[in-house]
């Protein structure tokens with residue numbers, strides 16, 4: 384294989400034509416997808432295929448390192464973007480050194496909106512990721528394009544939703560789903576690589592992936608963040624306590640206030656993590 388690519392990449396879905404945006408989340412799945420798209424193009428993307436990573440400011444440092452590692456190991460340009468309402472384009476380009484690490488783009492968005500995102504009003508995804516990528520593609524002069532998403536074959540509902548016709552300027556394409564790739568193959572792939580995302584892989588999921596305290600994560604995952612990374616959890620506690628909607632305390636999570644969860648973890652100690660029913664382990668969706 385050329386350019387150090389050792390994996391088979393036979394599926395036609397990895398071959399990309401025309402103006403295309405590859406949404407790189409900084410997780411193992413989208414990195415696997417990027418690797419195979421690269422391999423299908425002999426290690427070099429066509430000039431009208433661009434890859435970007437939208438930084439919310441709440442990614443774990445390991446995720447930022449992984450994005451930089453993928454670019455370096457695979458010699459692929461990945462543009463780092465952050466929402467910036469002071470910039471005429473609505474975004475700014477950053478890099479590993481100057482990327483926001485304390486939630487600045489996220490906090491600014493919440494301040495501008497005056498209320499918190501939650502599982503049914505995920506304006507953080509829309510504003511910090513989807514619209515930033517759209518503005519970036521427009522800034523490059525593209526009017527219509529394909530958006531390549533890292534959704535797997537074992538995420539059929541998400542794939543069906545993503546690939547339905549849209550009124551947007553882009554049509555989504557999910558090559559991993561087309562190629563029948565599931566969590567199992569992605570985990571096996573990363574075991575064979577010389578580098579990896581240095582965040583725990585728990586049955587094919589990365590509890591600390593995406594925004595560290597995302598409200599779509601389960602109560603149990605958020606409780607673990609509070610216990611293991613109290614200084615990172617504090618950002619979410621501070622933002623939640625600083626926003627009031629129509630005079631009332633606002634919450635990221637419908638079922639609990641983060642301050643109450645933090646207090647519960649503090650009072651109860653480690654046993655709640657071992658007790659099956661003490662904390663709910665059901666997530667509330669996915670960040671696109």
Ligand code: SF4
Nearest residue numbers: 507508593594597670
């Ligand atoms: S990971 Fe969660 S908090 Fe972050 S942008 Fe996505 S939905 Fe919002």
